[in-house]
Amino acid sequence: MRLTRRRSLPEGLTLGKGERVLAASGDTVATDAALHFQDETGFTRLPWERVEQAAWKDGLLSVREVGGARHDVRLAEPGSVPETVRERVTSTVVVSTHVKLPGGGVRVTARRPAVGRGEPRWALVFDPGLDPTDAGLLAQAEQAMEDIRRQTGL
Numbered sequence: 001m002r003l004t005r006r007r008s009l010p011e012g013l014t015l016g017k018g019e020r021v022l023a024a025s026g027d028t029v030a031t032d033a034a035l036h037f038q039d040e041t042g043f044t045r046l047p048w049e050r051v052e053q054a055a056w057k058d059g060l061l062s063v064r065e066v067g068g069a070r071h072d073v074r075l076a077e078p079g080s081v082p083e084t085v086r087e088r089v090t091s092t093v094v095v096s097t098h099v100k101l102p103g104g105g106v107r108v109t110a111r112r113p114a115v116g117r118g119e120p121r122w123a124l125v126f127d128p129g130l131d132p133t134d135a136g137l138l139a140q141a142e143q144a145m146e147d148i149r150r151q152t153g154l
Contacts, residue, residue, distance in 0.1 A: 013043050019115075023084040025075045028061070030084040033115045035063065037073045044071070049092045049111040049121055056082035066109075066123045094120050095152055099144040104130045106141040108148055120154050 009015070010027045013036055023030040027038040034047045046065065053064045061073040061082060075081055095110040104127035110120035124141045126132045132141075 010038065010043075012038075022088070023080040025077055025079050025081045028073055028075060028081055030081050030088065032088075033113075035085060035088075037071065039071065046071070048088045048114040051085075051089045051092075052109075052123070052125065054085045054089055056085075061085065066111075066121070066125075088114055094154060095148060097148065099141070101126075101130065101137055101140055101144075104128075106130070106137075106144065108141070108145045110148075110152075110154055122149070 009021070009024075009029065013027075013029060015021070015029075015031060015036070016033060019031045019033050021029055021031055027043075029036040034045050035051070036043055036045050038044075046063065050065050051063055052066045052068075055062045056078070059075060059078070061075055061078075063071045063073065063085070065071075092111040092114050093109065094112055096107065097109075098105050098107050106127065107125040109123050109125070111123075112118060112120050122145055124132070124138075124145060126137070126141070130137060132138060
């Protein structure tokens with residue numbers, strides 16, 4: 001007989017079917033599929049492949065989504081949540097490369113869903129100071145992304 005310690009979920013949080021808890025701290029739960037945290041609107045579910053960057057400092061977990069939205073989550077007793085976040089985000093990265101463009105560059109990334117199978121999600125993150133709405137720069141960045149797709153077979 002296998003004994004497991006069951007973790008209780010914060011009130012109001014429901015996980016997806018088959019989603020497994022890896023680490024928890026208060027109202028923040030890291031699962032195999034996503035980071036769940038409470039904000040002013042209730043619980044937010046952020047799949048790992050949507051996390052561009054995460055940093056842990058002085059009790060604050062700062063998470064930036066692909067596309068720029070930022071979430072700051074205070075963890076009074078972090079336990080293994082910061083390490084779990086780092087591991088899960090890193091595990092989704094299939095490709096991450098910086099491509100030079102006029103006046104700067106762009107980071108081209110591809111991430112796979114953390115659980116199950118699925119096509120990678122591609123993202124372009126322009127260096128500060130570059131205008132991602134500039135049609136010429138965007139066309140160059142998209143061409144670089146297409147070249148990387150062909151080279152990697154993704």
